[in-house]
Amino acid sequence: MTAGPLLTVTDLSVRFPVARKGLLDEQRWVRAVDGVSFAVERGKTFGLVGESGSGKTTVGRSILRLIPASGGQVTFDGTDLFSLDEKRMRALRRRMQIVFQDPMSSLNPRATVETIVAEPVDIHERLTRAERRRRVGELLERVGLSAAYARRYPHEFSGGQRQRIGIARALATRPDFIVCDEPVSALDVSIQAQILNLLSDLQKEFGISYLLIAHNLAVVEQVSSTVAVMYLGRIMEVAGRDELYAHPAHPYTQALLSAVPETEAVRRGRRVRLDGETPSPVSPPRGCPFHPRCPFTREMARSLPDSETAVVRSAGAEARVVRACTVERPALRPADGSPTHCHACLLKQGAM
DSSP states (O other): OOSSOSEEEEEEEEEEEEOOSSTTSOOEEEEEEEEEEEEEOTTOEEEEEOOTTSSHHHHHHHHTTSSOOSEEEEEETTEEGGGOOHHHHHHHGGGEEEEOSOTTTTSOTTSOHHHHHHHHHHHHOOOOHHHHHHHHHHHHHHTTOOGGGGGSOGGGSOHHHHHHHHHHHHHTTOOSEEEEESTTTTSOHHHHHHHHHHHHHHHHHHOOEEEEEESOHHHHHHHOSEEEEEETTEEEEEEEHHHHHHSOOSHHHHHHHHTSOOHHHHHTTOOOOOOSOOOOTTSOOSSSTTTTTOTTTHHHHHHOSSSSEEEEOOTTSOOEEEEOTTTSOOOOEEETTEEEEEEOOHHHHTOO
16 A cells, blocks of 8 residues: 555546548547546545536546546556556456446346345455355445345335445445445435435445545535536536635636525525536537636627737726636636645636
């Protein structure tokens, strides 16, 4: 085991080809993930949040090499995952698992719970039938189910119980890192809290690191230590949980937080409304990917004669000349006074 973060993602990119309309049609690509970088600390939860289609799930699956990456590097406990052959990657997979979003489609309806939970064990270990049955029973009981459920089938359980079975399967090889891909989005609110509490308890007990992918900001806030906000395949802002929720810097983060149902926020007029639809990842906008919907630059971009510079006056700040968001692609940079709080907004960075 090496020092430092358990998982480091550097400039990760994932592209998918778009079907051509004709023989002479130029090959086009969907830029699902476009230069994403972050680190997951040992025993901590890194939350990845954003709208549907922002690339969150693609990030998680490409880290585990369930889908191929187009570029970048992923280092797990000092090992470059993208440099491993299939045999070495297979051996390392026991330390890296995933909990899928849909607790029904992710479980084989023709297999018993024992077969489902024991499948990772059968791949990576050699146990006797009695040891295998005992391991499955212990896992089921650890996630709040009875060991007697091992002989039943997925359709006999509720959504929350099926997700607990999925978590038991992920725990079967005693992993160090688990990708939780929208683990509670398909569940009732009361059941969501139970599953999140279970994940937190397992983290404290076994020291597991999580990459928690979600679109629900309340879910991410409850269990994450660090949060990154994605939009159109890129990270717009990343910070410690408390810092990001208390002092969001990027306009997109502010819009997401203001959209959370809150009567007081509506009364105070803090609701930020975004116009238009998310641009296509096949042809993302030039400059900042958020600028076509950004409330601070939308009108500015329309009035610019050369799309290069503009005078922008924001509440409480003097007018200043900044580089137009329609031209320059912003990079993640530290926010004022907080080196661990980074955002990709030219206006807030005061870029010239």
